[in-house]
Amino acid sequence: MEFETAFDLLSNEYRRAVVALLDEEGSVPRDKLTARLLARGVGVSAEDDRTNRRQLRIALHHNHLPRLADAGVVTDDGEAITPTEELADLAAWLDESSHVAPTATTDLDDQLLAFYA
Structure with missing residues (x-):
């Protein structure tokens, strides 16, 4: 997978979470995906659970x-x-990015840029 494609796909919290979930669990029923991501804290805000x-x-x-x-x-x-x-390739990129030393920001975009520069 090309760097630009991987970077674009991993630049969003929701897509990173989907990649991590599917890498761990394999296929997930569509009607269960949202609940599984919410259980991991993805998409949780001050709004009520239904929202x-x-x-x-x-x-x-x-x-x-x-x-x-x-x-x-x-x-x-x-x-x-x-x-x-x-x-699996994308999950490997995600895993590698987690080994990048923290910088002034914790934004994954900046970490990926620093790691793959």
Whole structure:
């Protein structure tokens, strides 16, 4: 996977969380994905749980899952989100970025830039 593609896909918290979840668990039923991510603290804000769930579900459906599918990282058959072989490459990038020494910011974008510069 090219650096620019990996960087773009990993630049968002939701997509990083989906990659990590699928790397650990494999295929996840579409109707369970939002709950599993919320259980990990992804998409949680001061809003009530119902609002968090709705906002995350909409963002995943309309933005993040299509981007991951277009990049060939996941397949989405409407029932389940399934990782492809490409997801392992992306998960490796994500894992490598976690080994970058902290800088003045904890933003993953800056850490990835520093690591792969």
